[in-house]
Each structure stands twice: as C-alpha cells, then as structure tokens.
Amino acid sequence: MKPSPPVLLTHATQLLSLRGQTAPRRRDQMLDLGIISDGAVLLHSGVVVAVGSTDEVARHTLAGNAEEIDCRGKVILPGFVDSHTHPVFTAPRLVDFEKRIAGASYEEIAAAGGGIRSSLAGVREATTAQLAQHVTRALNEMAQQGTTTVEAKSGYGLTLESELKSLQALKLAAEGWDGTLVSTLLGAHVVPPEYRSDPDAYVSLICEQMIPAAASPKLAEYVDVFCEKGAFTVEQSIKILRAAVEHGLKTRVHLCQLTPAELAPILQFNPDSLDHMDYVADGDLPALAKSHTVVTLLPAVNYYLGLDQFPPARKLIDSGVAVALATDYNPGSSPTPSMPFVLSAACTHMKMAPAEAITAATINGASALNLQHRKGSLEPGKDADVAVFEVTDYRELAYWVGVNRCRQVFLNGYRSESGLTPGLPNRL
Ligand SMILES: [Zn+2]
Numbered sequence: 001m002k003p004s005p006p007v008l009l010t011h012a013t014q015l016l017s018l019r020g021q022t023a024p025r026r027r028d029q030m031l032d033l034g035i036i037s038d039g040a041v042l043l044h045s046g047v048v049v050a051v052g053s054t055d056e057v058a059r060h061t062l063a064g065n066a067e068e069i070d071c072r073g074k075v076i077l078p079g080f081v082d083s084h085t086h087p088v089f090t091a092p093r094l095v096d097f098e099k100r101i102a103g104a105s106y107e108e109i110a111a112a113g114g115g116i117r118s119s120l121a122g123v124r125e126a127t128t129a130q131l132a133q134h135v136t137r138a139l140n141e142m143a144q145q146g147t148t149t150v151e152a153k154s155g156y157g158l159t160l161e162s163e164l165k166s167l168q169a170l171k172l173a174a175e176g177w178d179g180t181l182v183s184t185l186l187g188a189h190v191v192p193p194e195y196r197s198d199p200d201a202y203v204s205l206i207c208e209q210m211i212p213a214a215a216s217p218k219l220a221e222y223v224d225v226f227c228e229k230g231a232f233t234v235e236q237s238i239k240i241l242r243a244a245v246e247h248g249l250k251t252r253v254h255l256c257q258l259t260p261a262e263l264a265p266i267l268q269f270n271p272d273s274l275d276h277m278d279y280v281a282d283g284d285l286p287a288l289a290k291s292h293t294v295v296t297l298l299p300a301v302n303y304y305l306g307l308d309q310f311p312p313a314r315k316l317i318d319s320g321v322a323v324a325l326a327t328d329y330n331p332g333s334s335p336t337p338s339m340p341f342v343l344s345a346a347c348t349h350m351k352m353a354p355a356e357a358i359t360a361a362t363i364n365g366a367s368a369l370n371l372q373h374r375k376g377s378l379e380p381g382k383d384a385d386v387a388v389f390e391v392t393d394y395r396e397l398a399y400w401v402g403v404n405r406c407r408q409v410f411l412n413g414y415r416s417e418s419g420l421t422p423g424l425p426n427r428l
Helices: 027-031 054-058 094-101 106-111 115-125 128-144 160-175 199-215 234-246 282-290 299-304 313-318 339-350 354-361 363-368
Strands: 007-016 035-044 047-053 067-070 075-078 080-085 147-153 180-188 222-227 250-255 273-276 294-297 323-325 386-389 406-411 414-417
Touching (some): 007 054, 007 386, 035 054, 047 054, 080 128, 080 273, 080 294, 080 354, 080 363, 115 160, 128 147, 128 160, 128 406, 147 363, 147 386, 147 406, 160 199, 180 199, 199 234, 234 250, 282 313, 294 313, 294 363, 299 339, 313 339, 323 363
Parallel strands (some): 007 067, 007 075, 080 147, 250 273, 294 323
Antiparallel strands (some): 007 035, 035 047, 075 386, 406 414
C-alpha cells in the first residue's frame, strides 16, 4: 500500500470525534462521543487535518485536492485501540477448549499441563519469521474489524531466548503493518516447568537478563506481570516491576483476574494499566479513581470461559475509575481479534452504555498505552487512524454481533479496505 494522498471522508451520518481535552475519560465524560452529523474528516500525510461538518471541512484549503469518499449511511470513528493482546503463539488450544466444555476449570486445565504452558513448545521451536507471520495474520484480522493500534505481549516462550525472539517477531510484524503496535515483555506470564521447584530463580532470570535485554536495544516499551495465584506473587511482581522501572520501561499488570489482591503495592509503580480486575476490592476504588492508571476490562475472556461473573464495570465507572476495553486476544481464554465483539460483551454482560464502551475502546484505550496525545480521537494533529462502519447510529457498533460491519480503515493514513463489499460473492 502507498501513503494516501489527501483524503476527504464526507457526509457520514454520524462522525464520532471523541474530541475534548481530558484523557482518560471518567464517569459522564464517557457518554460524550462528540458526535457530528453529516460529518467529515480530512486526512493528509498520516495525520488528521480537519474534522467537522461536511460543509465546514470542505472549505479547508487542502480539501480541494483531496480524494473524496462519500460516507453517507455510515459511521466514522477513531480506529479502535486494542490495549491488551497476546498474539505471539502458533496454534489454537483445542484440547483445553474441549476440556473446559466438559467442565474443567482454568486452574484444573493448568494443573493438567494445559493452559499457558501448553503453548510453550510451539513458540520455542518456531523461527522469528514464523512467529511474525502468526502475528501479522492477527493484526490484519484486527484491522479488518476497525482496530488501528494494538498492544502486543510476548509470554509464550518463557526462556530468555524465546521471549526475545517473540519480541523480535512483534517488531518484524510491526514493520510490515500500517497500524501502530506497542510491544510488551511478559516473561512473567507463568513460571515455566523447568523452574517449578524454584520460581524465585525464574524471577531473577526475568529481572537480571530478560528485562535488560528487552530494554537495550529497546525491544519492548512495557513490562507486564501476571500477578495471580498460580502465577506470580505480589512480592515477585514488585521485584519485576522495580527492575522494569530501573531499566526505563513502563509497567502494566494482569491483576485480580481469579482472586483479589491488594493494589497499593502495585499502584506505587504508577502502571499505565491494570488489566482484568474482576475481583477489585471496593476499598481500592478511591485510590484507583485518583490515579492516572487505567483499568482495562476484558469481558471476552469471561464470555469465552463461560463464566457467570464479569468484571464490575458499573462500579468502576461510577466510582470515577478510568476504564478501557480490550480483546485479550490469546489462544487460551480469548481467541477473538474483534473489538466490536468486545463492545457487545461489555454492554450485554457488564451493563456499559454503548457510548461508554466506545470511549473505553478508543480514547481510554489510548490512555492505557500513554498514547492519548496521538490516538483515540479524531482531532487535528492526531494520527490518521479512522474506522468506517456501515451503520447509521453509534449504538449499532455494540448492537450487531457475529457480523463485521467495518468497511474501511485508515492506519496512520494508509488505507485498507475491510470486510466484503455487500452484494459481492465470497469468491471475489
Ligand atoms: Zn492477558
């Protein structure tokens, strides 16, 4: 694909600008999508040049030379920011899938040798190029459904060599993709089998070898830890986060997915995001609401695992906590690249309003990656990340499920046609 010449998207039934000064958005701010009727957006050189009504934007000096795309009957919005994914794996986990259907729990599957550990062999044996191919397919599937920025973690190698190989694969895939990829070292996903009798030795390997190697040359922007019973304790997590900060890397944490944990020791590191948070304690809400940390909810996991409980989105939002939504794309608990599906799950199962879900999947997702100045809203100067959906009301983004209504995306100004043109048979 070539860089787009000036492009003018016009006559959108609704353009969701998400414009406004503060990010992340909290409470009622999440309901304000900055909707513009008969909306238009002008893109040039990879950035948004102008946004407004079609009449307003058409008067811009660059509009005369722009290629116009008529978006009548469509909704334009900022590309989704999927701020939590695990795309570096080689195979689906079908045995786990069947075991779970037969009634086994997450912990039982892990104890039987399934779960995260069963993805290790594939990643350890694969070449960097093979892993990059898997990542590229995932990124393209995400973009087809309107996602333009993706946070992507390593975490299925769990040796120094295979974690670095996973980060190299992310780099390679990112270079061939028009969207924006933010890379995270998740060497602390679980303790690998070779270290089962001495988990602290594995924590030392992460702190003393993996993190320094990921920090220079900079292969990762973030370090993540799965702080959970059966993974890493709070004390071990703190050691890992401290090493991350010492090496100039930012932090984010998988927390409170299966059991509650005290947040204070983790919040001292000012993580950009705490993710899952199914079991967040009421007493921790005021501190979270005051912090800049975004809580990233992953309802596709609860859906896929067949759980009755979902993360307490209402309680978090109503307490003033900044909430984002992401897929948690991974082979064990969320094999979906679809942010529209996540919007559906968020509204149906967590009682988020459609507008809240869209805010959580755009500007608040950008905030969870510290990219709110470049991503997550359509405002002059921001990156030209745009999704065009064939719907006429923003609520339809969360309403339709199991169908892809995304028709076109712009990733940093590069155009990608998305989905099938209605009326054309599959063979085309
Ligand atoms: Zn995850």
